[in-house]
Amino acid sequence: MSNIKKISICAILVAVSFALSRIKMLEFLFPFGGSITPFSMLFLSLPAYFCGVRYGILSCLVFSILRLIFGSNIYYPMQAFIDYVLAYFFFFLTGLNFFKTRPNGFLISFIIAVLFRLLFSAISGLIFFMEYTPDGFNKILYPFIYNAMYIIPELVISIVLIKTSFFKKYILEFEIFNYLSKH
Numbered sequence: 001m002s003n004i005k006k007i008s009i010c011a012i013l014v015a016v017s018f019a020l021s022r023i024k025m026l027e028f029l030f031p032f033g034g035s036i037t038p039f040s041m042l043f044l045s046l047p048a049y050f051c052g053v054r055y056g057i058l059s060c061l062v063f064s065i066l067r068l069i070f071g072s073n074i075y076y077p078m079q080a081f082i083d084y085v086l087a088y089f090f091f092f093l094t095g096l097n098f099f100k101t102r103p104n105g106f107l108i109s110f111i112i113a114v115l116f117r118l119l120f121s122a123i124s125g126l127i128f129f130m131e132y133t134p135d136g137f138n139k140i141l142y143p144f145i146y147n148a149m150y151i152i153p154e155l156v157i158s159i160v161l162i163k164t165s166f167f168k169k170y171i172l173e174f175e176i177f178n179y180l181s182k183h
Helices: 003-021 040-051 053-069 077-095 105-128 141-162 165-172 175-182
Strands: none
Touching (some): 003 040, 003 053, 040 053, 053 077, 077 105, 105 141
8 A cells, every 4th residue: 555545544544533532422520631532542543553553653643733732731741742642652553463463453452552541641640630639539549540430431432333343344344445455
């Protein structure tokens, strides 16, 4: 597949992922940021799956920049790096051959990427927002619990979609991507 085709596929998938990230469900439950979105992380993992790790990493960086520009809550430069660049960086894992050649490899690599997102979001909370931990809560566990409250539900709804035959047939084995990869 040519570089132009790969860039085009990545641009479309990043645009879909970003658009989905702007649809926020139950946002009012998360006063310090974060929200459940419909499948935005799932679509962010697809550029690497279809086009390879290098394009997946670039797609994650573009997505991070878009999130930084449109609607981020930045208080410290390092917080921006952890919350946006590192938190989304590991979605390239779906493009690794190690996962692509395994049964359920896409699902496993996606879960690992989401757990890395949770880890880096919680680390950011530990470093930059610990002072906002409510009284009576463990200051170390609270950022993990808080971030898990919106990241895990999106992971669960994404897993439900991934496990459907619809996802396998129309997304992972999408005819257009198969066509483009052969021409």
